[in-house]
Amino acid sequence: MAGAPISKTQLTILSFLLSLALVFVLGTAEDGFVRAMDRKLLGLKKEKFSHFRFYWHDIYSGQNPTALSIITPPANTSKNGFGSVSMIDDPLTEGPELSSKLLGKAQGFYALASQTEGALLMAMNFHIVQGKYNGSTLSILGRNQVFHKVREMPVIGGSGLFRFARGYVHASTYKYDPSNGDAVVEYNVYVLHY
Template sequence: MSGSSPRPGSPFILLSAITVTIIILLCQILPVAASSFGETLNRRSLGLKKEKLSHFRFYWHDILSGRNPTAVRVARASTTNSSSTGFGLMFMIDDPLTVGPEVKSKLVGKAQGFYASASQQEVGLLMAMNFAFMEGKYNGSTITILGRNTVFSAVREMPVIGGSGLFRFARGYVQVKTHSFNFTSGDAVVEYNVFVLHY
């Protein structure tokens, strides 16, 4: 009969019910899937247990002189030479980190990154570097420093902003004291005390 409505249980009604159900489910699932690029994790799922505080003490050797310098100038501003603070000067570094102040003492890692003169009023450096460790269980792990270093202050402090390997999720600070500085060559030996919270 033309114009008659479908009978209950007919394939048309069953197909329509399935289609409506699928559309409703898609309307609920798709917005969630589209916005779920991030999720909250339980830290234990990454093997993170109790946070601990570690202290490291070593010496940073910034060598500008000789045939194999560990700090090399990579940039300067047109006004750097007339600046009393060297404003605009930048060095790339691969400085040895040793257990004692002598450069031939035991090597525990390298400080890799850069520093730049970022103050017009005093010798203040912007320092960005990774302490890439090579010793014992810390071999292959890094601690990342980013901060301001007023080099003629007796003690300076810079933040630890992260790390890798054993120092994932690291945070803390470093205290820095100049051990020796050669005004002729620019070479420096600096004591670093690192206080870092990590898992």
């Protein structure tokens, strides 16, 4: 059974409604280069709140160090090492022993950013290598006052399953060897993500 032909008015109304629907689905342009987006188009569903715990192994000693000093300030300019910078590729493990299950790597750098106290600027990605988060990263950027019992730094983003991540980490020194600089730090990560 054939339907009645569509009139020019009906076609115009249908075109207008389809155009309007596309604007709502794709977003509206603002200032010519920005548009609001529907998060469902990116596969973003309900936001989750997760807690992860890692043990971060910063190793300067031995034949396979995971932390390297890349900038050392002149001895006469600083009493506490202000200006020193280290690059890291530190294991993140399930337990405090280096032999425990590898969960990921902390990759980035830190620098002694205070002239008067042990305060580091930390810039690192936690690259996860286990489970459903394998290949995803969390980005941490913040101030780490290393002699405080618990230090808090922000999670400023992520990739993979951590897109649009935000939150914070608590870092607590588990073990530190002043003779060689090796440290094990417990990181508790509290993060909102999709």
